[in-house]
Amino acid sequence: MNLYILIGALISIFIGIIPLFLVKRDWKVILIAGGAYISAIIGKEIIVLAFLSFFLTPQIPTYIAYGILTTTFEPGFAYLFSRFIKENPKTYGIGLAFWENAIFVGLLELPYVFIATTTTVSSLSYFVVTKIMDRTSSLLVHYSWGVSAYYSFWRKELKYIISVAPLGMVDSLAAYVNLTQSANYFIVAVPSIIVGIVGFLLVKYYFKLS
Secondary structure, eight states: OOHHHHHHHHHHHHHHHGGGGGSOOOHHHHHHHHHHHHHHHHHHHHHHHHTHHHHTSOSHHHHHHHHHHHHHHHHHHHHHHGGGOOSOHHHHHHHHHHIIIIIITTGGGGGGGGTSOOOOOSOHHHHHHHHHHHHHHHHHHHHHHHHHHHHHHHHTOTHHHHHHGGGGGGHHHHHHHHHHTOSOTHHHHHHHHHHHHHHHHHHHHHHHHO
């Protein structure tokens, strides 16, 4: 059993589910968020598979391409699906984060607990800290995408989603760590949490304007 995968999945599930209790649990909105998130992931995977050799090559253009994919597809589909959201933009943002953290990075990782062997050389405490930072940043970024997408569609002002879409470029760092098999997860965790906080503060500012 791979203890690291188990703990990582449980952290992701926890960070994905707990925020649902901080907003109105409108399951219709959460399901629509799921449609937006899954559509974005499928779109990204189609591009990656179409140019698989390029996306498996550790090089700067590849890292940048991963960031561009996230910046384009995830906030883009969040915007497209926001037309189906009449209210509860906070729930929409939290819903996007729920599907990534609780489902895709959490629940769907659990089967690998019994398949993969433990090869991680970092300490467990180091792993836990970086995982919490990484998933918290995901929560904040997806939240900002959801709320900004809602504002952009219903207020007919693209400035909201355009201002936070570039936060997805942080995936370039994740691609670097994955493709180079680097053990220095702080390379991703620290910038990611900073980016997440920036996105959250921007959305908080937009709420003050409303």
